[in-house]
Amino acid sequence: MTDPSFADRVRGTLLGGAIGDALGAAFEAMPNAAIEAVLGSPRVLDYRLGEQDSILSGHPAGQPTDDTAMALSLARVLASAPRITARVIARAFRNDLSPDGRYGRLFYEGAPGIATTRALRRLANGAHAPNNGYPEDGGNGAAMRAHPVGVLPNRGRVSRIAALQARITHGHPAAVAAAQAVALIVHDLLWGQPLTPQPPLGITETVFLSAWRRAHRNLTLDEAGRLPPHLRDVAKSGWETVSVAHAIAVLFADDPEAGIGAAAASGLDTDTVGCICGAFLGAAHGAQRLPSRWVHKLSVRDLVEEAAAALLARYHTERLSGPPQPRRWHQSRG
Numbered sequence: 001m002t003d004p005s006f007a008d009r010v011r012g013t014l015l016g017g018a019i020g021d022a023l024g025a026a027f028e029a030m031p032n033a034a035i036e037a038v039l040g041s042p043r044v045l046d047y048r049l050g051e052q053d054s055i056l057s058g059h060p061a062g063q064p065t066d067d068t069a070m071a072l073s074l075a076r077v078l079a080s081a082p083r084i085t086a087r088v089i090a091r092a093f094r095n096d097l098s099p100d101g102r103y104g105r106l107f108y109e110g111a112p113g114i115a116t117t118r119a120l121r122r123l124a125n126g127a128h129a130p131n132n133g134y135p136e137d138g139g140n141g142a143a144m145r146a147h148p149v150g151v152l153p154n155r156g157r158v159s160r161i162a163a164l165q166a167r168i169t170h171g172h173p174a175a176v177a178a179a180q181a182v183a184l185i186v187h188d189l190l191w192g193q194p195l196t197p198q199p200p201l202g203i204t205e206t207v208f209l210s211a212w213r214r215a216h217r218n219l220t221l222d223e224a225g226r227l228p229p230h231l232r233d234v235a236k237s238g239w240e241t242v243s244v245a246h247a248i249a250v251l252f253a254d255d256p257e258a259g260i261g262a263a264a265a266s267g268l269d270t271d272t273v274g275c276i277c278g279a280f281l282g283a284a285h286g287a288q289r290l291p292s293r294w295v296h297k298l299s300v301r302d303l304v305e306e307a308a309a310a311l312l313a314r315y316h317t318e319r320l321s322g323p324p325q326p327r328r329w330h331q332s333r334g
């Protein structure tokens with residue numbers, strides 16, 4: 001198979017994130033064993049109505065959640081704001097995610113996290129955006145929306161903006177590092193680096209790195225094709241979630257369909273593990289390698305395609321036509 005084009009990898013990042021989110025949404029908060037019992041398989045094969053035992057019981061099949069609502073809001077800022085600052089991103093979150101905002105329904109129907117909803121309320125009351133997130137808030141809400149930042153061309157800027165957007169809702173240093181890791185990994189994959197168990201260059205936060213090491217050892221499936229126990233039912237901290245989502249992507253580095261399906265069935269925060277793993281595998285393989293039934297039945301496909309096209313138009317016009325670009329991720333690290 002030929003290399004996917006850069007533009008297709010960018011589409012793959014955003015579509016993969018939204019698809020993993022929507023696949024996992026049907027099972028959010030259910031343990032892995034219960035999900036496997038429902039499916040009769042260790043992987044999700046298609047969108048389903050929110051299971052009765054999920055916190056998203058009755059959620060429409062194919063509709064993603066707050067993860068994708070926030071990623072779309074952030075992507076709009078990245079694609080259109082003259083200057084990308086914490087205040088500008090915070091204003092977009094407040095407007096887009098309000099009940100009658102552009103992505104408000106997607107957000108509120110997707111069971112947004114406590115830290116994020118509280119942070120949005122503080123912003124509405126006039127809090128200072130750049131350090132609005134509390135240092136004790138270490139959930140995965142800042143990381144689950146960070147993948148669009150990886151599309152930016154300058155790796156240093158990717159890291160800075162990923163941190164800046166994280167601190168608007170989550171102040172825990174390891175949750176900020178987790179958001180930076182998501183954006184940097186996406187960036188490196190887009191620029192042609194393979195999926196490997198190595199943490200992204202430039203991440204030194206120790207809580208994050210120890211979670212990363214725990215997640216990336218013993219990466220083997222059992223004879224029934226199940227994830228190893230340490231990758232099931234993962235805690236909701238940013239560092240655990242990102243590390244596990246990445247380890248699942250590494251385990252299924254050649255098979256995005258199986259990897260995203262396994263992440264979405266991994267247990268507990270299935271939509272977010274699915275979202276982050278989907279963004280990684282989509283960036284690595286491009287949208288062409290995502291199953292077409294998942295792309296076609298994604299409820300917000302048009303919004304996601306629009307966001308990918310807008311990011312490409314702002315940052316990568318030279319790549320929108322012509323043959324696939326050569327691999328050159330080394331240079332982007334300068």
Ligand SMILES: [Mg+2]
Nearest residue numbers: 065066067271
């Ligand atoms: Mg969610």
